[in-house]
Amino acid sequence: MERQTFVLTGVEHRGTNGDRARFVCYVKGEPGTLAVWGTIGDDMRHIHALDKASARDGWPVTVECEWIRPNPEIAERFGHQFWVPEGAYFEILPSL
Numbered sequence: 001m002e003r004q005t006f007v008l009t010g011v012e013h014r015g016t017n018g019d020r021a022r023f024v025c026y027v028k029g030e031p032g033t034l035a036v037w038g039t040i041g042d043d044m045r046h047i048h049a050l051d052k053a054s055a056r057d058g059w060p061v062t063v064e065c066e067w068i069r070p071n072p073e074i075a076e077r078f079g080h081q082f083w084v085p086e087g088a089y090f091e092i093l094p095s096l
Contacts, residue, residue, distance in 0.1 A: 004064070008025040010026050028060060030081060035082070043086040057095065061092065064090075067084050
Protein backbone atom coordinates (compact mmCIF):
# COMPACT_ATOMS: atom_id res chain seq x y z
CA MET A 1 0.00 0.00 0.00
CA GLU A 2 1.08 3.54 -0.66
CA ARG A 3 0.88 6.24 2.01
CA GLN A 4 -0.09 9.79 1.12
CA THR A 5 -1.57 12.98 2.55
CA PHE A 6 -4.88 14.07 1.02
CA VAL A 7 -6.98 17.19 1.47
CA LEU A 8 -10.60 16.05 1.29
CA THR A 9 -12.92 18.85 0.18
CA GLY A 10 -16.34 17.29 0.73
CA VAL A 11 -18.58 14.26 0.53
CA GLU A 12 -19.32 12.76 -2.87
CA HIS A 13 -21.60 10.14 -1.31
CA ARG A 14 -22.00 7.62 1.46
CA GLY A 15 -23.44 4.17 1.14
CA THR A 16 -23.60 0.57 2.22
CA ASN A 17 -23.70 -2.77 0.48
CA GLY A 18 -24.59 -5.53 2.91
CA ASP A 19 -22.24 -5.08 5.85
CA ARG A 20 -19.74 -2.93 3.89
CA ALA A 21 -19.85 0.85 4.34
CA ARG A 22 -18.13 3.52 2.27
CA PHE A 23 -17.56 7.25 2.75
CA VAL A 24 -16.49 8.73 -0.60
CA CYS A 25 -14.86 12.16 -0.69
CA TYR A 26 -13.59 14.62 -3.27
CA VAL A 27 -9.81 15.10 -3.22
CA LYS A 28 -8.26 18.53 -3.74
CA GLY A 29 -6.04 18.58 -6.82
CA GLU A 30 -6.72 14.98 -7.84
CA PRO A 31 -9.03 13.44 -10.42
CA GLY A 32 -11.54 10.99 -9.03
CA THR A 33 -12.45 10.37 -5.42
CA LEU A 34 -11.15 8.67 -2.29
CA ALA A 35 -13.34 5.93 -0.78
CA VAL A 36 -12.89 5.08 2.90
CA TRP A 37 -14.16 1.55 3.67
CA GLY A 38 -15.45 -0.11 6.82
CA THR A 39 -17.47 -3.09 7.99
CA ILE A 40 -20.70 -2.35 9.84
CA GLY A 41 -20.68 -3.84 13.32
CA ASP A 42 -16.94 -4.50 13.14
CA ASP A 43 -14.39 -1.90 12.00
CA MET A 44 -15.81 1.54 11.21
CA ARG A 45 -13.05 3.55 12.92
CA HIS A 46 -11.84 5.37 9.77
CA ILE A 47 -15.37 6.37 8.78
CA HIS A 48 -16.16 7.46 12.37
CA ALA A 49 -12.94 9.53 12.52
CA LEU A 50 -13.81 11.26 9.25
CA ASP A 51 -17.39 11.88 10.47
CA LYS A 52 -16.12 13.39 13.71
CA ALA A 53 -13.51 15.62 12.05
CA SER A 54 -15.88 16.96 9.39
CA ALA A 55 -18.65 17.60 11.96
CA ARG A 56 -16.24 19.36 14.33
CA ASP A 57 -14.17 21.40 11.87
CA GLY A 58 -16.10 21.28 8.59
CA TRP A 59 -14.41 20.78 5.24
CA PRO A 60 -11.69 20.48 4.09
CA VAL A 61 -10.34 17.60 6.17
CA THR A 62 -6.70 16.57 5.81
CA VAL A 63 -5.82 12.90 6.20
CA GLU A 64 -2.70 10.81 5.95
CA CYS A 65 -3.49 7.26 4.95
CA GLU A 66 -2.44 4.12 3.19
CA TRP A 67 -4.39 3.43 0.03
CA ILE A 68 -4.77 1.06 -2.88
CA ARG A 69 -6.15 1.57 -6.38
CA PRO A 70 -9.52 0.05 -7.17
CA ASN A 71 -9.68 -2.20 -10.18
CA PRO A 72 -9.97 -0.25 -13.47
CA GLU A 73 -13.64 -1.18 -14.03
CA ILE A 74 -14.66 0.21 -10.63
CA ALA A 75 -12.48 3.28 -11.10
CA GLU A 76 -14.14 4.09 -14.42
CA ARG A 77 -17.68 3.20 -13.33
CA PHE A 78 -17.71 5.08 -10.02
CA GLY A 79 -14.87 7.59 -10.37
CA HIS A 80 -12.93 6.19 -7.43
CA GLN A 81 -9.21 6.89 -7.67
CA PHE A 82 -8.10 5.80 -4.19
CA TRP A 83 -9.42 3.19 -1.74
CA VAL A 84 -8.62 3.17 1.98
CA PRO A 85 -9.23 -0.36 3.29
CA GLU A 86 -10.44 -0.62 6.88
CA GLY A 87 -7.15 -2.12 8.11
CA ALA A 88 -4.97 0.56 6.48
CA TYR A 89 -3.17 3.35 8.34
CA PHE A 90 -5.50 6.37 8.61
CA GLU A 91 -4.95 9.59 10.58
CA ILE A 92 -6.77 12.93 10.61
CA LEU A 93 -4.22 15.77 10.45
CA PRO A 94 -4.56 19.48 11.22
CA SER A 95 -5.93 21.21 8.12
CA LEU A 96 -3.32 22.53 5.69
